[in-house]
Amino acid sequence: MIKMEHVNKSFGKTQVLKDVSLVVNEGEKVVILGPSGAGKSTAIRCVNGLELPTSGAVYLDGTALTAKNRTQLVRRHCAMVFQQFNLYPHMTALKNVTLALTKLQHMTKAEAAEVAGECLETVGLADKAQSLPSQLSGGQQQRVAIARALATRRKILLFDEPTSALDPETVGEVLSVMLRLSHEHGITMIIVTHEMGFAKQAADRIVFMDGGEITAEDNPDAFFNNPPNERVQQFLSKVLY
Amino acid sequence: MSRAPFALWRWERLWNDKAVIFNGFVTTLLVSLLALALAMAIGIVFGMLGTSEKKPLRAVNRVYVEFFQNIPLLVQVFFIYNAFPLLGFRWPVFTIGVVGVGIYHGAYVAEVIRAGIRSIPKGQGDAARSQGFGYIQTMAYVILPQTIKIILPPLTNQAVNLIKNTSVLATLSGLDLMYRADSWASQGTLSYGPAYVAAGALYFLICFPLATWARRYERRIKEREHLQLSEAAAEEMMLMAEEML
Ligand SMILES: Nc1ncnc2c1ncn2[C@@H]1O[C@H](COP(=O)(O)OP(=O)(O)O)[C@@H](O)[C@H]1O
Ligand SMILES: [Mg+2]
Numbered sequence: 001m002i003k004m005e006h007v008n009k010s011f012g013k014t015q016v017l018k019d020v021s022l023v024v025n026e027g028e029k030v031v032i033l034g035p036s037g038a039g040k041s042t043a044i045r046c047v048n049g050l051e052l053p054t055s056g057a058v059y060l061d062g063t064a065l066t067a068k069n070r071t072q073l074v075r076r077h078c079a080m081v082f083q084q085f086n087l088y089p090h091m092t093a094l095k096n097v098t099l100a101l102t103k104l105q106h107m108t109k110a111e112a113a114e115v116a117g118e119c120l121e122t123v124g125l126a127d128k129a130q131s132l133p134s135q136l137s138g139g140q141q142q143r144v145a146i147a148r149a150l151a152t153r154r155k156i157l158l159f160d161e162p163t164s165a166l167d168p169e170t171v172g173e174v175l176s177v178m179l180r181l182s183h184e185h186g187i188t189m190i191i192v193t194h195e196m197g198f199a200k201q202a203a204d205r206i207v208f209m210d211g212g213e214i215t216a217e218d219n220p221d222a223f224f225n226n227p228p229n230e231r232v233q234q235f236l237s238k239v240l241y
Numbered sequence: 242m243s244r245a246p247f248a249l250w251r252w253e254r255l256w257n258d259k260a261v262i263f264n265g266f267v268t269t270l271l272v273s274l275l276a277l278a279l280a281m282a283i284g285i286v287f288g289m290l291g292t293s294e295k296k297p298l299r300a301v302n303r304v305y306v307e308f309f310q311n312i313p314l315l316v317q318v319f320f321i322y323n324a325f326p327l328l329g330f331r332w333p334v335f336t337i338g339v340v341g342v343g344i345y346h347g348a349y350v351a352e353v354i355r356a357g358i359r360s361i362p363k364g365q366g367d368a369a370r371s372q373g374f375g376y377i378q379t380m381a382y383v384i385l386p387q388t389i390k391i392i393l394p395p396l397t398n399q400a401v402n403l404i405k406n407t408s409v410l411a412t413l414s415g416l417d418l419m420y421r422a423d424s425w426a427s428q429g430t431l432s433y434g435p436a437y438v439a440a441g442a443l444y445f446l447i448c449f450p451l452a453t454w455a456r457r458y459e460r461r462i463k464e465r466e467h468l469q470l471s472e473a474a475a476e477e478m479m480l481m482a483e484e485m486l
Contacts, residue, residue: 048371075373086368090387099382100372152372 001026002047002156002188007056009042016042017053018212026155029182029189031199031220034209035235040192043209044158047190048078060156075104079149083161085141087133093120093144094129097151105152119147123177139170146177157181159191171195178202194239200224208232251432255439258425262436265421266443272338272417273404279343280403284350289380291355302351309348317341318409338410338417346403353395357388390462397455401448408444418443 002024009017016039024030032040045051046058049070058065060077087096097116101107107115120126123143133141142162149157162178163171175198181187182202193199199206199220206223208216208231216228227233242250255262291302309317318341325332332340361384369379411419422440426433 045367050367050371071370071373071375074371078371078373080368080371082364082368082371084362084364086362086364088365088368088383088387100374103378103382104373148372158371 003059005057007053010054027185029204031203032192032207038209039212048074078156079154080158081162085145089133097148119151123147138166139173142174156188246434251435255435265418268416269418272407275339276342280346280350283347284354287351288354292358306348314345334413334415353392357392394455394459
């Protein structure tokens with residue numbers, strides 16, 4: 001379970017998150033929507049300790065994230081997929097996936113390669129194991145990044161606009177992998193995206209952020225058919241049409 | 242015998258005593274290698290400090306770099322040679338050479354490494370940390386390996402400078418190449434000309450190939466990056482063509 005409790009975050013003088021509180025239960029799929037600059041990235045970066053709250057706290061399974069324990073805690077619970085993929089360019093797809101397995105989970109090379117092979121298979125890239133990221137399309141790179149996130153078997157998967165940097169024709173392949181993942185009950189997902197179709201299909205709950213605050217929260221049906229406030233209505237009309 | 246500075250007999254004497262010069266050459270190589278290892282170790286640590294998010298650590302980097310870069314190597318080495326014994330450190334000249342040259346060039350290497358780390362996109366560190374890698378692991382597995390391509394040419398140039406700078410040891414009777422050449426001439430037939438030419442030639446023999454290699458490597462990397470980009474572009478166009486057909 002993820003719990004954000006009255007999280008405030010400032011960079012210098014600008015306050016980016018304002019009293020953000022959010023509980024995501026085990027197995028739940030939460031989609032965060034909101035205009036650019038709303039603080040969505042900062043919010044999920046707080047969940048895996050890439051940022052620490054200025055005040056307030058983030059709990060993973062009841063343990064508060066701190067500067068001291070974040071590496072350990074993240075290692076146990078979280079994996080993340082980034083807008084820019086952030087694959088390691090000096091390693092093959094396979095090595096990208098196995099690195100954490102061999103170095104952090106102390107698998108042998110062979111064990112790690114087997115797990116990685118399965119994960120690359122899951123994202124439909126078993127044949128690209130030996131390719132360097134630079135030899136893959138954006139969509140393929142992002143799927144390798146998803147395989148990398150899956151391989152560690154962590155229960156919490158965080159996605160920060162995973163399709164925003166992709167060419168339109170490769171968005172679908174990434175979304176379909178994510179949609180499949182969303183059917184797995186054991187995995188908790190927080191997804192920042194602008195893909196409304198995906199949000200409707202995959203989300204148990206939509207969270208709307210604006211100006212550093214969570215201003216609306218509802219199930220997808222209600223959220224889209226019956227926007228909770230005017231700001232949401234405005235936002236939806238902009239992204240849908 | 243001719244008194245000309247470059248008279249043939251002087252070269253013959255030098256050739257007969259070539260073992261002395263060669264000895265100095267070996268010492269110079271040894272000091273260079275060890276000093277380079279030290280400079281690298283110092284450079285990696287202080288280079289990493291220089292990219293820290295914590296201000297005090299960055300300050301440590303600045304103080305180190307500015308201090309050692311802005312005081313002549315000769316002054317530093319003389320300090321270690323003459324002032325350290327007063328503090329109870331009495332080191333052989335060889336050690337003074339390794340340490341003196343190593344910490345001096347460590348400052349330059351630190352700057353190279355710092356620039357290398359800073360050239361790696363921030364997302365790389367984010368990815369590693371989001372996987373649960375600690376700071377050192379992130380550096381060792383993800384960041385530093387990616388810097389190699391970028392830092393190798395400037396590092397090689399540092400190595401060249403370092404090798405040349407080991408000649409400061411001659412001022413401390415360091416038994417290095419320069420010292421051997423100089424003392425061979427001054428204690429014998431005053432054949433300074435051939436001695437210095439030989440010493441210069443031997444320095445050149447190691448430094449020139451290194452410098453040339455660095456320059457070529459740098460050019461190759463630039464070309465390859467160019468190539469990769471255009472390959473990707475070509476592939477892109479083929480895909481588009483396929484779609485249209
Ligand atoms: N590391 C940072 N330093 C300073 N400002 C930042 C930093 N990260 C984000 N911000 C600022 O915080 C605000 C919210 O950013 P972000 O969380 O990326 O929003 P979103 O993901 O919703 O677009 C933006 O105004 C951005 O400029
Ligand atoms: Mg963002």
